[in-house]
Amino acid sequence: MAPMNSGAIQVKGEVLDVQRAGKYFVMSVTAPGLAELTQPGQFVTVSMGGEESSMILRRSFAIQRVQSRGMYGGTLEFVVSPVGKGTHWLTKLRRHDPLDLVGPLGKPFSLPTKAVSCVLVGGGYGSAPLIMLAESLRDRGCRVDTIIGASTEMKLYGELELKRVSTSLTLTTEDGTAGIQGRTTDALVTILDSAQVDVVYACGPMPMLASVAEESTARKVFSQCSVEESMACGIGVCMTCVLPVIGDDGVTRMLRSCVDGPVFRGDRVRWSDVGTIPDGALGKEVARS
Amino acid sequence: MTGAVIVTGKSAGVADDSSFDFTTNVGSLELNTPILTASGCAAAGRELDNYFDITAIGGIVTKSIMLAPRSGRATPRMAETPSGMLNSIGLQGPGVESFIENDLAWLQQRGARTIVSIAGGSADEFGKVAAKLRVAGGFDAIEVNISCPNVEDRGQVFACNAEAAAQVIQTVRRNSDNRIPIFAKLSPDVTDIVEIAASVAQAGANGVSVINTLLGMVIDTNSMRPALAGVTGGLSGPAIRPVAVRCIWQIRSALPDLPIIGMGGVRSGHDALEMVLAGANAVSVGTSIFNDPSAPMRIQNELEQELRSRGFSKFSQAVSYAHRDVDHTFQIAASTDVANHADEDWDFISE
Numbered sequence: 001m002a003p004m005n006s007g008a009i010q011v012k013g014e015v016l017d018v019q020r021a022g023k024y025f026v027m028s029v030t031a032p033g034l035a036e037l038t039q040p041g042q043f044v045t046v047s048m049g050g051e052e053s054s055m056i057l058r059r060s061f062a063i064q065r066v067q068s069r070g071m072y073g074g075t076l077e078f079v080v081s082p083v084g085k086g087t088h089w090l091t092k093l094r095r096h097d098p099l100d101l102v103g104p105l106g107k108p109f110s111l112p113t114k115a116v117s118c119v120l121v122g123g124g125y126g127s128a129p130l131i132m133l134a135e136s137l138r139d140r141g142c143r144v145d146t147i148i149g150a151s152t153e154m155k156l157y158g159e160l161e162l163k164r165v166s167t168s169l170t171l172t173t174e175d176g177t178a179g180i181q182g183r184t185t186d187a188l189v190t191i192l193d194s195a196q197v198d199v200v201y202a203c204g205p206m207p208m209l210a211s212v213a214e215e216s217t218a219r220k221v222f223s224q225c226s227v228e229e230s231m232a233c234g235i236g237v238c239m240t241c242v243l244p245v246i247g248d249d250g251v252t253r254m255l256r257s258c259v260d261g262p263v264f265r266g267d268r269v270r271w272s273d274v275g276t277i278p279d280g281a282l283g284k285e286v287a288r289s
Numbered sequence: 290m291t292g293a294v295i296v297t298g299k300s301a302g303v304a305d306d307s308s309f310d311f312t313t314n315v316g317s318l319e320l321n322t323p324i325l326t327a328s329g330c331a332a333a334g335r336e337l338d339n340y341f342d343i344t345a346i347g348g349i350v351t352k353s354i355m356l357a358p359r360s361g362r363a364t365p366r367m368a369e370t371p372s373g374m375l376n377s378i379g380l381q382g383p384g385v386e387s388f389i390e391n392d393l394a395w396l397q398q399r400g401a402r403t404i405v406s407i408a409g410g411s412a413d414e415f416g417k418v419a420a421k422l423r424v425a426g427g428f429d430a431i432e433v434n435i436s437c438p439n440v441e442d443r444g445q446v447f448a449c450n451a452e453a454a455a456q457v458i459q460t461v462r463r464n465s466d467n468r469i470p471i472f473a474k475l476s477p478d479v480t481d482i483v484e485i486a487a488s489v490a491q492a493g494a495n496g497v498s499v500i501n502t503l504l505g506m507v508i509d510t511n512s513m514r515p516a517l518a519g520v521t522g523g524l525s526g527p528a529i530r531p532v533a534v535r536c537i538w539q540i541r542s543a544l545p546d547l548p549i550i551g552m553g554g555v556r557s558g559h560d561a562l563e564m565v566l567a568g569a570n571a572v573s574v575g576t577s578i579f580n581d582p583s584a585p586m587r588i589q590n591e592l593e594q595e596l597r598s599r600g601f602s603k604f605s606q607a608v609s610y611a612h613r614d615v616d617h618t619f620q621i622a623a624s625t626d627v628a629n630h631a632d633e634d635w636d637f638i639s640e
């Protein structure tokens with residue numbers, strides 16, 4: 001077995017810019033050496049609140065874009081949805097504030113070796129890592145139909161960037177404030193049923209991923225989903241971030257989403273059993289009578 | 290316990306090129322440095338090797354391994370708390386055979402000093418794991434994680450009962466190579482940790498590792514349900530450090546010669562020094578690795594600076610140094626170790 005995350009490094013970065021984007025904030029930071037290593041779908045972890053902080057766990061963010069050249073010797077961008085203590089602290093940082101970054105972490109999206117037809121589905125800030133992915137797919141000559149959705153317009157992310165790099169872009173909102181009223185998966189089903197699709201890539205909330213995987217697999221279309229599980233270490237040493245995944249041998253194992261994911265084959269994750277140790281999982285304790 | 294050393298008045302942070310002896314003897318376990326990783330916070334070292342040279346610290350304590358593969362508990366398995374976290378992993382692991390074949394083999398090939406942590410649901414299981422390890426070889430010591438529920442005793446945790454703890458240690462001792470030191474990992478969730486330490490030492494443990502996590506609980510105020518799928522979890526991180534220091538202090542006071550591996554919330558060299566002064570012969574770094582993957586290496590460097598700046602030229606001089614003026618007869622009636630307290634200490638009187 002190769003060492004895990006063998007490309008990851010720990011670097012001291014600095015905030016370059018914090019930009020508001022609807023309900024989200026786009027953080028641009030210097031991250032020397034990290035940009036060259038990053039592939040679409042990987043994430044970084046950021047330590048919170050400074051050296052003596054009472055928030056001892058790092059927070060994870062999908063990498064939206066990297067730049068290896070330029071005056072800062074490597075920069076990266078990620079999108080922050082302020083939901084709790086750590087994310088609020090982050091969005092209040094200003095230019096030149098220091099940040100401790102570890103990355104790039106996790107398994108990236110697998111890219112096709114041929115110019116195939118791809119559909120990208122992003123829910124909420126889950127569309128952020130799709131920007132890099134779409135660029136890579138277009139570089140390979142792939143067709144890229146992108147769907148992004150959210151509950152409401154203010155929670156849509158990446159419209160302009162994704163429009164630029166996609167063959168087509170569809171917007172959905174549940175309240176109808178932008179694009180088609182409904183869910184991303186409604187739009188996905190429409191495309192799957194009307195055109196030849198080879199791969200579906202998705203990132204967003206777990207219920208969205210579950211139905212993306214279900215609809216794709218039902219039509220024998222290969223899907224890759226980037227999951228978001230609570231993580232304590234992000235580097236594979238603690239076992240907090242597990243979910244049930246079926247292996248090539250048909251055996252279900254509780255795999256670490258930080259090193260074996262966050263990108264998994266949609267048809268391999270036991271979506272309805274996430275949060276549990278399903279029967280038959282390797283090493284599940286049999287209840288004693 | 291070490292006698293008094295002369296501590297010169299060097300100011301902190303002064304760079305010092307003079308030689309420093311960082312070696313430590315944790316009983317018969319000789320380590321190049323006193324910094325270890327804590328079990329369950331470093332897997333089997335492989336992932337961390339990416340962030341620092343794992344052979345440059347004292348050693349790796351591996352995640353507690355059981356006889357058979359184990360899937361652990363449902364998720365969520367963690368909740369952050371002020372300066373700490375709760376975990377309820379449930380000892381997920383591949384089982385001892387896969388561990389020997391993959392993890393232990395890798396550690397040996399990498400040249401890392403290795404302390405294998407073992408767990409079990411019964412004394413018998415502990416013994417079987419130890420027996421498999423004895424056949425395999427290729428490690429330096431065993432840490433026995435007795436903070437597991439005893440399936441044969443209504444889930445009572447071995448570490449909370451002096452007799453049950455002793456029985457596990459005896460079984461592991463019987464099934465291990467005599468030359469392999471055994472450390473019993475103690476739980477702080479007991480009325481008298483000294484009683485448990487004395488009991489496992491009597492049963493053949495060559496030392497103790499203190500402390501494991503404290504049992505805690507968090508309720509998610511959004512869902513208005515327990516935050517962890519396992520309901521309760523183990524509290525770790527800087528929040529528990531004073532508890533750990535107290536446990537080390539009490540055991541050192543009562544059992545002056547018992548080797549102690551200290552842990553619980555160590556985040557800096559300063560924190561590690563505190564444990565050493567309280568009586569730890571080595572210090573494990575756990576939760577801080579999640580905050581900073583290179584923490585063990587950083588803490589090791591910081592500890593050396595902390596010791597040098599206080600005028601120590603050898604790590605061993607600092608072990609238990611905080612006990613030097615303390616008369617333990619007042620603290621622990623049973624203790625007969627009064628040899629090391631200072632003869633006179635009149636500095637509360639100014640003449």
Ligand SMILES: Cc1cc2nc3c(=O)[nH]c(=O)nc-3n(C[C@H](O)[C@H](O)[C@H](O)COP(=O)(O)OP(=O)(O)OC[C@H]3O[C@@H](n4cnc5c(N)ncnc54)[C@H](O)[C@@H]3O)c2cc1C
Nearest residue numbers: 057059060061062079080081084085086087228229230369
């Ligand atoms: C692989 C991955 C990629 C992610 N990408 C992004 C992204 O691009 N943009 C973004 O805004 N968020 C992203 N998240 C979610 C983000 O990490 C959490 O929202 C954040 O950790 C919440 O921290 P907090 O202190 O604000 O919240 P609190 O609720 O105070 O956090 C308490 C603890 O729970 C953990 N936690 C809480 N919510 C989540 C969650 N949804 N996922 C994982 N851990 C959580 C925190 O890490 C922390 O340890 C990602 C998560 C993962 C695992």
Ligand SMILES: Cc1cc2nc3c(=O)[nH]c(=O)nc-3n(C[C@H](O)[C@H](O)[C@H](O)COP(=O)(O)O)c2cc1C
Nearest residue numbers: 327328329353376434500501525526553554575576
């Ligand atoms: C996620 C996690 C998993 C742990 N797993 C184990 C384990 O398998 N065996 C064990 O003896 N201790 C385990 N521990 C306890 C630690 O080894 C250590 O005793 C405790 O966390 C206190 O140290 P710390 O505050 O530096 O983490 C675990 C702790 C954490 C946070």
Ligand code: FES
Nearest residue numbers: 234236238239258
């Ligand atoms: S978050 Fe620690 S193993 Fe994945």
